[in-house]
Amino acid sequence: MTQLEELLADWIPRQRWFAGKGAPIETVTVQAEHPLVCGDPGLRVLVVEVGQRDSVSRYQVLLGLRPAGTLREELAHAAIGVCRLGGLSRTVYDAAHDPELTALLLDRLAAADGVEADAIGGPAPSGTPAPVRFRRLDGNDVHAGQRSLVLRGEQSNTSLVYGEDYVLKSFRRLWPGLNPDLELTAALAGSPYVARPYAWIETDVSQDGRPVPTTLAMLQEYMRSATDGWVLAATSVRDLYDAPGLAPADAGGDFAGEAERLGAATAAVHRALARELPTDVLSSHALRELARSMLDRLRQATAEVPELQPYVGVLRSAYEALAEVDEPLPIQRVHGDYHLGQVVRTDAGWVLLDFEGEPAAPVEERRRPSSPLRDVAGMLRSFDYAARYQLVGSSAAPELAPAARAWAQRNRDAFSAGYAYGGGVDPEKHQTVLRAFEYDKAVYEVLYEAHNRPSWLRIPLDSIAALAA
Numbered sequence: 001m002t003q004l005e006e007l008l009a010d011w012i013p014r015q016r017w018f019a020g021k022g023a024p025i026e027t028v029t030v031q032a033e034h035p036l037v038c039g040d041p042g043l044r045v046l047v048v049e050v051g052q053r054d055s056v057s058r059y060q061v062l063l064g065l066r067p068a069g070t071l072r073e074e075l076a077h078a079a080i081g082v083c084r085l086g087g088l089s090r091t092v093y094d095a096a097h098d099p100e101l102t103a104l105l106l107d108r109l110a111a112a113d114g115v116e117a118d119a120i121g122g123p124a125p126s127g128t129p130a131p132v133r134f135r136r137l138d139g140n141d142v143h144a145g146q147r148s149l150v151l152r153g154e155q156s157n158t159s160l161v162y163g164e165d166y167v168l169k170s171f172r173r174l175w176p177g178l179n180p181d182l183e184l185t186a187a188l189a190g191s192p193y194v195a196r197p198y199a200w201i202e203t204d205v206s207q208d209g210r211p212v213p214t215t216l217a218m219l220q221e222y223m224r225s226a227t228d229g230w231v232l233a234a235t236s237v238r239d240l241y242d243a244p245g246l247a248p249a250d251a252g253g254d255f256a257g258e259a260e261r262l263g264a265a266t267a268a269v270h271r272a273l274a275r276e277l278p279t280d281v282l283s284s285h286a287l288r289e290l291a292r293s294m295l296d297r298l299r300q301a302t303a304e305v306p307e308l309q310p311y312v313g314v315l316r317s318a319y320e321a322l323a324e325v326d327e328p329l330p331i332q333r334v335h336g337d338y339h340l341g342q343v344v345r346t347d348a349g350w351v352l353l354d355f356e357g358e359p360a361a362p363v364e365e366r367r368r369p370s371s372p373l374r375d376v377a378g379m380l381r382s383f384d385y386a387a388r389y390q391l392v393g394s395s396a397a398p399e400l401a402p403a404a405r406a407w408a409q410r411n412r413d414a415f416s417a418g419y420a421y422g423g424g425v426d427p428e429k430h431q432t433v434l435r436a437f438e439y440d441k442a443v444y445e446v447l448y449e450a451h452n453r454p455s456w457l458r459i460p461l462d463s464i465a466a467l468a469a
């Protein structure tokens with residue numbers, strides 16, 4: 001490994017967005033290095049391959065460079081290290097945190113020629129395509145010259161907010177090809193339930209020796225009046241816990257009205273996705289395959305988290321019941337990783353974000369049509385999370401557990417009612433399918449928490465225990 005690769009091997013596993021936390025890093029290779037600014041400070045886009053056990057994954061790093069020892073104090077937290085590059089000793093750092101450098105990304109997007117939406121996912125422009133291409137959707141002017149701030153919070157990617165207008169979401173884990181977040185956001189452009197897409201950045205990533213145009217980042221409208229759905233739900237739960245003995249409807253801060261509106265917004269987005277993108281019906285063979293993939297996930301999770309063992313029988317029966325469903329199961333493009341942190345409430349209503357699907361799954365899998373009930377199940381799980389997470393490690397957990405259950409039930413019911421009322425299928429009438437998706441999501445969460453937030457592992461484990469009771 002080069003000196004830079006050694007530094008990256010030490011830095012990458014400490015990043016929130018690193019998806020391979022379950023196993024040590026064995027190799028780090030800079031697969032591509034594209035200079036965007038040559039000078040001081042310098043800016044490069046790196047595509048970095050990380051080898052772990054028998055898997056290799058790719059990540060994007062926006063690398064800032066300054067002469068060694070000149071990194072300003074406020075950027076110290078972004079430092080990756082000091083190494084020799086081009087014969088000079090340089091401090092290299094995560095340029096996402098340096099507004100002097102990130103301003104250039106917005107400027108380049110603003111200056112790009114407008115293209116039609118069908119250029120998204122299409123081949124690179126003819127001629128000699130630039131290694132990093134800045135592309136703007138026609139009719140969407142972008143105002144340059146704004147400084148960015150990194151959005152804080154639990155993120156699988158890194159989002160920069162420019163002024164009060166735009167969010168540039170820089171995808172960290174790269175899968176060759178079109179990122180589903182850009183694809184679906186663009187397909188839904190004009191919907192009141194998504195943030196308007198403006199532009200994107202792409203590069204060619206080599207796959208089997210072929211260059212594949214690959215999304216690096218997406219620029220979309222910043223919903224400035226937005227409050228995160230998770231934060232709103234958590235506040236409602238807190239209000240309930242502060243009002244011992246009261247029912248969720250009477251405690252103040254009741255969330256059920258919002259949950260119902262969220263259900264209706266979700267149904268509207270599903271209907272729009274079904275209009276804009278291909279739909280199908282799952283064959284009985286494909287249904288069995290789906291059940292088998294759930295079982296595979298369960299096996300993997302049980303091997304890593306043996307506490308799942310007592311529930312394997314119940315979970316397996318739910319997947320077997322799914323495999324036996326004998327009614328046609330309509331499928332279409334869906335969100336794929338739907339939860340309260342993926343929706344924001346603006347003064348006009350709910351807006352859905354982050355159509356990337358499960359961050360750790362291969363992109364072909366994430367782009368595959370699925371049942372919209374999968375998203376419904378994801379959000380139902382999220383109500384359970386919101387109700388339970390404040391009890392983790394709390395001595396008041398035993399007294400508050402009934403209130404947690406009541407809050408989750410009330411909001412799950414309201415969401416499902418809103419979903420049916422908003423034109424989606426009635427979740428109540430598809431319990432076998434819904435239950436299998438919900439179990440599968442909970443098993444996914446067991447793995448997710450084991451790798452990312454071990455102190456929250458009890459949340460999905462307790463939910464599985466309750467579901468299986």
Ligand SMILES: Nc1ncnc2c1ncn2[C@@H]1O[C@H](COP(=O)(O)OP(=O)(O)O)[C@@H](O)[C@H]1O
Binds near residue numbers: 356
């Ligand atoms: N366009 C936007 N407007 C307002 N807030 C946003 C926007 N995009 C993202 N956010 C905020 O950032 C958080 C993380 O964004 P998300 O797209 O889900 O990133 P990730 O894929 O990294 O998890 C969201 O929960 C939301 O609070």
Ligand SMILES: O=P(O)(O)O[C@H]1O[C@H](CO)[C@@H](O[C@H]2O[C@H](CO)[C@@H](O)[C@H](O)[C@H]2O)[C@H](O)[C@H]1O
Binds near residue numbers: 155337378381382448
């Ligand atoms: O938002 P991401 O695309 O990064 O999704 C991943 O991280 C989520 C946590 O940030 C995780 O969601 C789980 O925790 C949420 C609370 O933090 C909860 O609302 C969700 O229901 C629960 O699944 C998500 O699963 C993961 O893919």
